[in-house]
Amino acid sequence: MSDNSKSLIGTKNKMGQTYADIEDFFNGKIPKEQFFMTGSEIVKEAVKRSSVGMSISYPITPQSEAAALVGELWVEGYVDAYFRGEHEFAVMSECAGASLGGCRVFTTTSGPGTLRAYENFPMWSGGRLPIMLCLMVRGINSPLSIQPDTIEIGMLLDTGMLIWHAEDAQELFDFILKGYVVAEQPDVHLPIAVAIDGFFVSHTKEMVEIPSPDYCLLPYDPYRSPVPVMDMETAPMRVMRDPFVMKSNYISYMTHTSWQLEIRAAIERSRKYTRKLMGGSLIDVEDGDAEIILCTSGTAVSQSREAIRLMKAKGMDVGLVKIKSIRPFPTEEVKKALDKAKLIVVPELNISGWMAKEIKSTIDRNSRVMVGPHVAGGMTMPPEIIVEEIEKEIALRKES
Amino acid sequence: MRNYKVVAGPEAYLPPAAATMGVELPDEGGALIEGSLATEEEALEHAAKKFLEAKVPTLFPGPLVLWNWRDGVEKKAKAVRDMFETLKEVAIPGQRPMLIPMPDYRPKYPKIDAETEINPNHPNLTIWHNKIDVCMFVGVHCHFANISLKIIRGETNCYTVAMCAQHGHEDAMMTFRDASADKINQLSAKIRELAGK
Numbered sequence: 062m063s064d065n066s067k068s069l070i071g072t073k074n075k076m077g078q079t080y081a082d083i084e085d086f087f088n089g090k091i092p093k094e095q096f097f098m099t100g101s102e103i104v105k106e107a108v109k110r111s112s113v114g115m116s117i118s119y120p121i122t123p124q125s126e127a128a129a130l131v132g133e134l135w136v137e138g139y140v141d142a143y144f145r146g147e148h149e150f151a152v153m154s155e156c157a158g159a160s161l162g163g164c165r166v167f168t169t170t171s172g173p174g175t176l177r178a179y180e181n182f183p184m185w186s187g188g189r190l191p192i193m194l195c196l197m198v199r200g201i202n203s204p205l206s207i208q209p210d211t212i213e214i215g216m217l218l219d220t221g222m223l224i225w226h227a228e229d230a231q232e233l234f235d236f237i238l239k240g241y242v243v244a245e246q247p248d249v250h251l252p253i254a255v256a257i258d259g260f261f262v263s264h265t266k267e268m269v270e271i272p273s274p275d276y277c278l279l280p281y282d283p284y285r286s287p288v289p290v291m292d293m294e295t296a297p298m299r300v301m302r303d304p305f306v307m308k309s310n311y312i313s314y315m316t317h318t319s320w321q322l323e324i325r326a327a328i329e330r331s332r333k334y335t336r337k338l339m340g341g342s343l344i345d346v347e348d349g350d351a352e353i354i355l356c357t358s359g360t361a362v363s364q365s366r367e368a369i370r371l372m373k374a375k376g377m378d379v380g381l382v383k384i385k386s387i388r389p390f391p392t393e394e395v396k397k398a399l400d401k402a403k404l405i406v407v408p409e410l411n412i413s414g415w416m417a418k419e420i421k422s423t424i425d426r427n428s429r430v431m432v433g434p435h436v437a438g439g440m441t442m443p444p445e446i447i448v449e450e451i452e453k454e455i456a457l458r459k460e461s
Numbered sequence: 462m463r464n465y466k467v468v469a470g471p472e473a474y475l476p477p478a479a480a481t482m483g484v485e486l487p488d489e490g491g492a493l494i495e496g497s498l499a500t501e502e503e504a505l506e507h508a509a510k511k512f513l514e515a516k517v518p519t520l521f522p523g524p525l526v527l528w529n530w531r532d533g534v535e536k537k538a539k540a541v542r543d544m545f546e547t548l549k550e551v552a553i554p555g556q557r558p559m560l561i562p563m564p565d566y567r568p569k570y571p572k573i574d575a576e577t578e579i580n581p582n583h584p585n586l587t588i589w590h591n592k593i594d595v596c597m598f599v600g601v602h603c604h605f606a607n608i609s610l611k612i613i614r615g616e617t618n619c620y621t622v623a624m625c626a627q628h629g630h631e632d633a634m635m636t637f638r639d640a641s642a643d644k645i646n647q648l649s650a651k652i653r654e655l656a657g658k
Contacts, residue, residue, distance in 0.1 A: 189604050248628040287603035316608060318475060320604075322478040323611070329481050330485075
């Protein structure tokens, strides 16, 4: 049973949008236009072109605006169903129901909302539900902060979800469209979190170039799912009957383990699709032969770029590795890209340093990794501070 | 890691998912034999040989070919049935071909009738009971095929073949992708050819 939806390419949906292949959104075949937009506004534009069946969210800063704008798409007719759940746990459970029923689903949340919904995320992956979660990250710890902090990404690492981290609004747009395509492959079929740093991306206007709204992604074909879609009218899907967790029929420990291994296998399988749509690699490398490499994701990359400019002006030999996909983690790419570096600096917008831990567990000679500099709770990370911390580290290493 | 081979078990208390050991699924037109890329023609020949050498060659049709739920399924189901008839026709003394369905995916506790069905949560029971040494999954939803195939590799010495309608199963010892009635018929024809019938 091949991908039946491909036969729809060139035909129109009920809104008059033409179904197009994902490649055509990015290879120049579909005309593009430039706009000055916030990350929240770009979410609306991406969802408009993504043939989304259902969107459910619960408002939380800084995600609220994006969720509200998706609601406008429902009024306009681009999204089939839209509502606000009771709270994030309910929202993510409702997303699961919609996805099990065969819908393409979009949701978005932030910080404490992510944690309130948390139980659902491994359930989504265990259920092989390719739900798109746009994560506009913010602080979660007490005392309260509504500002950007990437610690919640670190808490999602072992949920079985795909996790991509966009640096800016343009990448956010691209990742939403590409994310659906990768997540819905029958051999992948997993939920995907496309994360951005709240406020820095969600509430900041920047130039973006987006394809014409006259085109949209091919619809989701739930009948290619690796698990039965919950279609109670159509055999063989009625074989499901019980919810997939089989409430009255506990599975063996071995089945549970094999099941979880299969989720990890599905993450691995996503690599080839992701590489293809991300230009050949899960990372971007600039000046990769440099002695000092700054390696990070999200807006920490933007700050790192500026720090690199300052360091180069001082005559320092410095380059950049930008990590776009966190799950799957670009193990081989990172190993290769960091092989020659003498000092690897991992600036992060969180207190835990989860990215540095990921990198340290991936490469050999990991004492080369400088864990930090860190900021948290919404502090900005001025490039001058990155430079200062690197210079201190170099001096310390020389002393020792 | 790149040299990991997907071979008949019992492999380990907990065999890894082949994908996490570096085994990648084939692109269109390809197949996998024991974790290595192969052409579809090579795979047809390899699978046919395995079926002919087996003592209990068995087909495990799943829900996607057991119910006539979509155009084309009836033809595919007939191809599966024809393959079973082929296995019986070419069987030599001592060979016992079987056709055992996987009608649904809920565990059959406390006891499964291993003579008549297989279940993805404890596929080893059916394989042990019937002494199945070569089997083919067809029409099983991919997730359930993969969890079964790992359990089979861990617990039994059965050689597994996957005839997958989507992108294939690296947890089987060999896999076809984009399975169609024609592809199943080609496998039956290859079995006949190698059997000299």
